[in-house]
Amino acid sequence: MRGAQGFSLFELLVVLAVLGILLAVGIPAYQGWIARTELDRAVSLVTTELQTTRSAARKGSVQTFAATAGDTRFVSRGRTVELPSARIESDLTLTFQPPFGTIQTPVGATAPTTPLSVVVRSTRKSSLLRTVSVVSLMGKVIVK
Numbered sequence: 001m002r003g004a005q006g007f008s009l010f011e012l013l014v015v016l017a018v019l020g021i022l023l024a025v026g027i028p029a030y031q032g033w034i035a036r037t038e039l040d041r042a043v044s045l046v047t048t049e050l051q052t053t054r055s056a057a058r059k060g061s062v063q064t065f066a067a068t069a070g071d072t073r074f075v076s077r078g079r080t081v082e083l084p085s086a087r088i089e090s091d092l093t094l095t096f097q098p099p100f101g102t103i104q105t106p107v108g109a110t111a112p113t114t115p116l117s118v119v120v121r122s123t124r125k126s127s128l129l130r131t132v133s134v135v136s137l138m139g140k141v142i143v144k
Helices: 009-058
Strands: 063-067 073-076 079-082 086-088 092-097 116-122 129-134 141-143
Touching: 009 063, 009 073, 009 086, 009 092, 009 116, 009 129, 009 141, 092 116
Parallel strands: none
Antiparallel strands: 063 073, 063 092, 073 079, 086 116, 116 129, 129 141
């Protein structure tokens, strides 16, 4: 009776070929998933900061959210927030005023216009973007 001899060279080559095909298909899909996840995280950060800024204004002091086009950070409630693997594509400055956290009317306007939007684009994959919109004077935030 013969003892166990292991794998033949042909069997090892077949396994390596299958692994190569799986990696060739899997790596781009994984990179796309990473880019989408990081963009969702950045959009969540912008959304949360908009809501927190409005909430802080309801507690009694004027609060500002400012974003500059092409930048990877924004200023909310006097502090700078860095976005992970994303940049802001549109300028937006919102001032929330107490006691209800409503959007302050810009200078020279009779009433604030809504919706006001911030476009957030992935720095890993430029075709990926999301829009964060403030859709009412009361500061309701939606993501598209």
